[in-house]
Amino acid sequence: MTEPAAGGPAPVRILVCDDHVVVRAGLLALLDSAPGIEVVGEAGTGEEALALAARLAPDVVLMDLQLGAGIDGVETTRRLTTGTPTTGTGRAPHVLVLTTYDTDADITRAIEAGATGYLLKAERPEELFAAIHAAAQGRTALSGPVAGRVMANLRKPRPALTDRERDILAQLATGLGNREIARALFISEATVKTHLRRIYDKLGVDTRAGAVAVAKEQRLLP
Incomplete structure (x- = not known):
């Protein structure tokens, strides 16, 4: 030095x-x-x-x-x-x-x-x-x-998620399972699964961890 x-x-x-x-x-x-x-x-x-x-x-x-x-x-x-x-x-x-x-x-x-x-x-x-x-x-x-x-x-267009999909994604990022997410948002577990499939398709992933990782990269979480 x-x-x-x-x-x-x-x-x-x-x-x-x-x-x-x-x-x-x-x-x-x-x-x-x-x-x-x-x-x-x-x-x-x-x-x-x-x-x-x-x-x-x-x-x-x-x-x-x-x-x-x-x-x-x-x-x-x-x-x-x-x-x-x-x-x-x-x-x-x-x-x-x-x-x-x-x-x-x-x-x-x-x-x-x-x-x-x-x-x-x-x-x-x-x-x-x-x-x-x-x-x-x-x-x-x-x-x-x-x-x-x-x-x-930063220049990538962000996926167009609905308000409900963003809500579910935010819950997903906290580590909650489908049942817990359903209870937190007052919806059925089947509805959560349907929204998750749509979220996966929009983000181009096939796992919960992948969805959260992409959401963080794209700044889609609150």
């Missing part, structure tokens, strides 16, 4: 979270050469990242999505960005996702969880450094392919 000039801005404090030891070691070596960046800790699990973030108060957490056993990167991101730090800093760290996964569902889940940026591991070091500095300032940082997918999804 390059030391800041006298009177210059403090370096961006980074916590690296990745379950692969070799990948983590490579990132630490790379970031050690980056100007204005200081690695203050490393974690191999989501739980460890939460504990270290509370103690070390990093400005940015560099987060992988798949973390093996325990909570994944998305849930860790959600807890980091919505929890209250116990260090007395009065702020939560920004989270910059660094992953190999670029599916629409992964991107949507990470952003909805509160990630400030989403980078792919194939990016050049300079892009990673710039994204870290941007994330530290609360500015969105996206890899080119990721930004393209986000824009494409």
Whole structure:
């Protein structure tokens, strides 16, 4: 890490979270050469990242999505960005996702969880450094392919669901079964099944989980 000039801005404090030891070691070596960046800790699990973030108060957490056993990167991101730090800093760290996964569902889940940026591991070091500095300032940082997918999804026409179908979809997203949805909406279970078939057809899916995932991507839920 390059030391800041006298009177210059403090370096961006980074916590690296990745379950692969070799990948983590490579990132630490790379970031050690980056100007204005200081690695203050490393974690191999989501739980460890939460504990270290509370103690070390990093400005940015560099987060992988798949973390093996325990909570994944998305849930860790959600807890980091919505929890209250116990260090007395009065702020939560920004989270910059660094992953190999670029599916629409992964991107949507990470952003909805509160990630400030989403980078792919194939990016050049300079892009990673710039994204870290941007994330530290609360500015969105996206890899080119990721930004393209986000824009494409925003431009997609949303499926034309009826008000009742939206009601059922919202109940579905809470994890309710057909019987519970019927009771909540004061309709028959057979009616719920009929609406679900229509929802599946409109969203192009054939499972409840698929319907909820597409609904989140298309911002069809309240």
